[in-house]
Amino acid sequence: MKKIIYDGSYFGYLNALEKALKENFGEISSKEEEELFAECFNLETDAKKAGAFANEIRKLSAEAFKKTQLLYLSETPCFENTALGYLKNAYKYGPAAENNLADKGVSRADKLCKKVLYESHRFKGFIRFSELEGGIMFAKIAPEHNILPLLKSHFRTRFGRLNFVIYDEKRNRAIINRPGHCEIMEISDVKLRFSENEKRTRELWKNFFKTIEIKERKKPKLQKSFVPLKYRRNITEFE
Amino acid sequence: MDIFEKLETLANSAKYDASCASSGSERKSPFGSAHISGICHSWSGDGRCVSLLKILLTNHCEYDCAYCINRKSNDIKRAIFTDDEIARLTVEFYKRNYIEGLFLSSAVIKNPDFTMELMIKAVRKLRLEYHFGGYVHFKIIPGSDSRLVNEAMRLADRISVNIELPDHKSLEKLCPEKDKYSILKPMKYASDKILENKKNRREKFAPAGQSTQLIVGADDNTDSKILNLADHLYRNMFLKRVYYSGFVRVNEDSRLPMVKEPPLLREHRLYQADWLLRFYQFKVDEIIGADSNLDLRFDPKTAWALKNLDRFPVELNKADYETLLRVPGIGLVSAKKIIKARRFSNLRFEDLKTLGISAKKAVYFLTLNGKYYGLKTENKDKIENLLLEYKQDGLFDDKTAEKTYLSANTGNL
Numbered sequence: 001m002k003k004i005i006y007d008g009s010y011f012g013y014l015n016a017l018e019k020a021l022k023e024n025f026g027e028i029s030s031k032e033e034e035e036l037f038a039e040c041f042n043l044e045t046d047a048k049k050a051g052a053f054a055n056e057i058r059k060l061s062a063e064a065f066k067k068t069q070l071l072y073l074s075e076t077p078c079f080e081n082t083a084l085g086y087l088k089n090a091y092k093y094g095p096a097a098e099n100n101l102a103d104k105g106v107s108r109a110d111k112l113c114k115k116v117l118y119e120s121h122r123f124k125g126f127i128r129f130s131e132l133e134g135g136i137m138f139a140k141i142a143p144e145h146n147i148l149p150l151l152k153s154h155f156r157t158r159f160g161r162l163n164f165v166i167y168d169e170k171r172n173r174a175i176i177n178r179p180g181h182c183e184i185m186e187i188s189d190v191k192l193r194f195s196e197n198e199k200r201t202r203e204l205w206k207n208f209f210k211t212i213e214i215k216e217r218k219k220p221k222l223q224k225s226f227v228p229l230k231y232r233r234n235i236t237e238f239e
Numbered sequence: 240m241d242i243f244e245k246l247e248t249l250a251n252s253a254k255y256d257a258s259c260a261s262s263g264s265e266r267k268s269p270f271g272s273a274h275i276s277g278i279c280h281s282w283s284g285d286g287r288c289v290s291l292l293k294i295l296l297t298n299h300c301e302y303d304c305a306y307c308i309n310r311k312s313n314d315i316k317r318a319i320f321t322d323d324e325i326a327r328l329t330v331e332f333y334k335r336n337y338i339e340g341l342f343l344s345s346a347v348i349k350n351p352d353f354t355m356e357l358m359i360k361a362v363r364k365l366r367l368e369y370h371f372g373g374y375v376h377f378k379i380i381p382g383s384d385s386r387l388v389n390e391a392m393r394l395a396d397r398i399s400v401n402i403e404l405p406d407h408k409s410l411e412k413l414c415p416e417k418d419k420y421s422i423l424k425p426m427k428y429a430s431d432k433i434l435e436n437k438k439n440r441r442e443k444f445a446p447a448g449q450s451t452q453l454i455v456g457a458d459d460n461t462d463s464k465i466l467n468l469a470d471h472l473y474r475n476m477f478l479k480r481v482y483y484s485g486f487v488r489v490n491e492d493s494r495l496p497m498v499k500e501p502p503l504l505r506e507h508r509l510y511q512a513d514w515l516l517r518f519y520q521f522k523v524d525e526i527i528g529a530d531s532n533l534d535l536r537f538d539p540k541t542a543w544a545l546k547n548l549d550r551f552p553v554e555l556n557k558a559d560y561e562t563l564l565r566v567p568g569i570g571l572v573s574a575k576k577i578i579k580a581r582r583f584s585n586l587r588f589e590d591l592k593t594l595g596i597s598a599k600k601a602v603y604f605l606t607l608n609g610k611y612y613g614l615k616t617e618n619k620d621k622i623e624n625l626l627l628e629y630k631q632d633g634l635f636d637d638k639t640a641e642k643t644y645l646s647a648n649t650g651n652l
Contacts, residue, residue, distance in 0.1 A: 100583045129335045226282040
């Protein structure tokens, strides 16, 4: 089995996919481990080549390009190999590969992409801002997948005129918006001072949330399937 | 009364309305936007989605409807919001991303027109002074003037007039101050206006359409009565949604049935039937006979299939989309997947798993490349029993079905 080791960056990922597809490598990984059975190749990242390959996939089909990106954002173990299995199909069949859902490679990629998109859709609802001194709206999240790039345009459209920060505490990255300017940046050392108004508004919301439950219809299990425990830490009404 | 207590009182009074959808509208403004598919922000302990700040303007009521917590004769805490309180609560909650917008309803204070004017004033303030571009669901008060309905529709994304009781007889008995005409008139006015505006496309005018709610189990009306009414509303009034709300007995009243628990399973079956009408191309008389109730044991599609076994099994690789939709266990998403995948290659039994389709229910109604994987002898009783057994084992997709109808409330599909 021939294996490519790359640096974990997006460009490196594209380089590795290209090499694996064209030179018939079986596996891609960003971790350097002692390999007993695989023949490893350490790949040097090349941004220019990555750009050219991205265009190549885009020409293949818009969907293939979108999925290649989503799989990278998934950050699940071995997502590179899922992408490889999928792209092999996309190269063979072009846009029609999307229909080949009975193929395990295509189906696996399809399911993982849907998971990433589903999580980002959920977070459009689950994100909770707190007002800081000076009026900045601040939210903290810890999603399973790297969904900040997928959330940016939604929150920019909605709150573009506000100063807001959506901080992914797992990845130390944040969407930072000022009116007219929105970007994703690395940040660390977050210190928060809430506005005077903040505590009161939270109490109002928490009490509203408690009040609207119809006691005769209690269904905690159903609630748990909609709002998984792992997300609750950052959701005001479940704190 | 401080704002904390007010909000508690007027949220408590509003919570029995089933609608929480925030879908069907696309809006962009300096502050706020509406997302076409709607967004759920939370789920309360009863498993219902929370996407809007659902409140009454006031719970002071002139009416004395038997089933309603806010009726005049109840000795409860009463409150009324000012327009600015409503606008500011909405804005403060919205910018923290707690909600998609506002759901404003009200009890009838003085008279319907007076109530509507107060509600309009609050929403106008929200839209014009706070430049709010989020979602607004506006509950129309039965009996209010068309001019006010028109004004509400200019400001709102969705409006609704609640029918609550499906016939004249029940209304008279339980809701003596309301009549059929006072409910249907604004509804008809709204549906005409929505249609008219669709042609002209001049301005935003209740872009997410209108909905209504029916209470299930407060009177002796049958499911067939309810579903025929819903069907009529979908086809002739172009309603986006009909909500079914299982009756919760909040008042002691001899006119009301003695029930300990709300009829949740019945409500669930009605939602399933409603889906068959709207998305599965079923006609109402295929789902239910005259003057009868839905079978509580099976979902209405399975019940239909068991009555029509002569139409089955169908060939998975050949049946058209409409036919696939009628196979128990195959939903909208699965049917589309099957059509896509078989364009590429002939599907075998083991492919179903890869496709993510559970064949547990479907297997009795399908062949794959001519082979039948269900029972050897086609025997209705046996199939019925097997389907019931699955259900008892909890292997059935009742949880997913429930999820589906709840996410349907928000229009995720």
